[in-house]
Amino acid sequence: MKDEGKTMQITVERTGGFTGIPVTKIIDSKTLPQQEAARLHKMMTEADFFKLPTTISSSPQPDRFQYRITVEQEAKQHSVTVDETVVPANLKPLLNWLMAQPAQPATH
Amino acid sequence: MISSQNETARTPSRPQGTHICPICCIIPPHMSDHILKHGDEKMQTWMMETIRRSEQFQGRREVIGNFALALSPGEKRRTVYDARKRETLPGKLVRSEGGRKSRDVAVNEAYDGAGATYDLYHDVFERNSIDDQGLRMDSTIHYGVQYDNAFWNGNQMVYGDGDGRLFNRFTIAIDVIGHELTHGVVQYEAGLIYQGESGALNESFADVFGSLVKQRSLNQTVDQADWLIGAGLLAPGIQGVALRSLKEPGTAYDDPMLGKDPQPAHYSSRYRGSQDSGGVHINSGIPNHAFYLAAMEVGGFAWEKVGKVWYITLRDVLRSRASFSKAADATISVAGQLYGQSSHEQTAIRKAWQTVGVIE
Numbered sequence: 001m002k003d004e005g006k007t008m009q010i011t012v013e014r015t016g017g018f019t020g021i022p023v024t025k026i027i028d029s030k031t032l033p034q035q036e037a038a039r040l041h042k043m044m045t046e047a048d049f050f051k052l053p054t055t056i057s058s059s060p061q062p063d064r065f066q067y068r069i070t071v072e073q074e075a076k077q078h079s080v081t082v083d084e085t086v087v088p089a090n091l092k093p094l095l096n097w098l099m100a101q102p103a104q105p106a107t108h
Numbered sequence: 109m110i111s112s113q114n115e116t117a118r119t120p121s122r123p124q125g126t127h128i129c130p131i132c133c134i135i136p137p138h139m140s141d142h143i144l145k146h147g148d149e150k151m152q153t154w155m156m157e158t159i160r161r162s163e164q165f166q167g168r169r170e171v172i173g174n175f176a177l178a179l180s181p182g183e184k185r186r187t188v189y190d191a192r193k194r195e196t197l198p199g200k201l202v203r204s205e206g207g208r209k210s211r212d213v214a215v216n217e218a219y220d221g222a223g224a225t226y227d228l229y230h231d232v233f234e235r236n237s238i239d240d241q242g243l244r245m246d247s248t249i250h251y252g253v254q255y256d257n258a259f260w261n262g263n264q265m266v267y268g269d270g271d272g273r274l275f276n277r278f279t280i281a282i283d284v285i286g287h288e289l290t291h292g293v294v295q296y297e298a299g300l301i302y303q304g305e306s307g308a309l310n311e312s313f314a315d316v317f318g319s320l321v322k323q324r325s326l327n328q329t330v331d332q333a334d335w336l337i338g339a340g341l342l343a344p345g346i347q348g349v350a351l352r353s354l355k356e357p358g359t360a361y362d363d364p365m366l367g368k369d370p371q372p373a374h375y376s377s378r379y380r381g382s383q384d385s386g387g388v389h390i391n392s393g394i395p396n397h398a399f400y401l402a403a404m405e406v407g408g409f410a411w412e413k414v415g416k417v418w419y420i421t422l423r424d425v426l427r428s429r430a431s432f433s434k435a436a437d438a439t440i441s442v443a444g445q446l447y448g449q450s451s452h453e454q455t456a457i458r459k460a461w462q463t464v465g466v467i468e
């Protein structure tokens with residue numbers, strides 16, 4: 001419950017895939033409705049995000065996605081790079097939720 | 109020409125797990141059905157493999173026994189499954205070979221696209237399906253929710269519906285289907301490792317044969333072809349014509365949401381970063397453009413001459429860690445064998461690789 005008071009900044013970059021076009025999502029929990037923010041905190045806890053290894057990879061397969069999720073929460077910061085084929089089951093709900101957020105315009 | 113395989117060049121790489129399990133062929137159908145319906149993904153994959161292997165085994169036995177069989181190797185065998193927005197493969201069977209047309213356009217696109225790809229490989233290159241042993245071509249449509257992707261998972265094709273804002277359904281372009289199936293062919297042949305230059309070659313072969321599937325299905329000469337990958341895939345309002353252009357790499361799209369097509373047409377502008385397995389979908393523009401230039405120079409139907417050179421190179425010469433320059437040398441050498449040293453075809457191919465800066 002304590003963590004729910006702390007705001008989080010999350011960046012997700014999806015690269016690879018058939019299109020090869022990277023997609024970035026930036027989420028600030030401050031801007032979320034309270035219910036969504038609570039949901040996000042719950043998914044973060046379920047994923048045990050800050051304890052996930054920095055790289056979760058499989059041998060590269062054609063046209064699959066790779067995700068890089070970075071979370072900043074007060075002094076804490078953690079990045080996880082994960083291949084689509086080996087996304088841990090407890091991280092999947094968080095990843096799906098993040099990818100359903102509106103995309104940022106391309107930066108290049 | 110095509111039937112004389114040059115086996116000395118390399119040992120073909122096969123996908124993992126090709127050991128034969130002795131109990132494979134005696135699992136009763138109700139049990140395999142149960143595993144397919146209720147098992148976890150690993151179990152389902154194993155079961156699918158098992159069923160495939162036993163079918164192939166039976167196929168061989170029946171050929172030996174000289175029985176006429178409806179589904180024997182050497183014929184086109186397609187199945188289409190519907191994942192119904194889940195991510196469990198293969199999903200529900202919705203159409204198999206010879207089956208009735210569906211009301212779902214994605215089913216028919218996956219079926220027809222796999223057919224056109226089979227026909228190119230079979231009729232032009234004398235190849236019997238993905239593994240050259242009549243492997244059944246399985247496709248799953250409606251994979252995931254708003255899934256912006258298509259892929260070959262080592263055993264089958266998988267297509268997402270797209271999110272509708274950036275991308276339409278991935279079966280919409282026949283070259284996407286040819287592309288995915290060609291990843292299967294690459295896996296059974298050169299086995300190009302999906303990283304760096306060998307990965308970009310893997311991507312490029314998939315684009316080249318994907319485009320040839322489209323060109324042949326429309327009976328187009330090199331001048332009539334659009335040389336695009338993914339025409340029709342970009343959602344309404346997105347600024348672009350496709351995902352990639354073999355004719356003019358870097359010009360397929362330029363959009364506020366997608367950014368600009370990053371493909372280079374010249375080796376000196378290659379991407380050197382680590383994203384996308386070392387830019388496999390970016391640097392593929394270089395060999396893609398070499399193919400285009402050679403095909404334009406030779407003229408006619410691209411699959412007949414330069415396409416054949418690329419196919420023999422993939423099948424007989426390239427190794428899994430091949431670089432661009434190795435691929436260039438290999439195509440020049442194969443063109444010499446097929447059409448003669450200093451032939452018009454060989455000269456066109458050499459010039460094309462020089463133009464994109466891969467060789468001097």
Ligand SMILES: [Zn+2]
Pocket residue numbers: 018062063287291311314
């Ligand atoms: Zn690909």
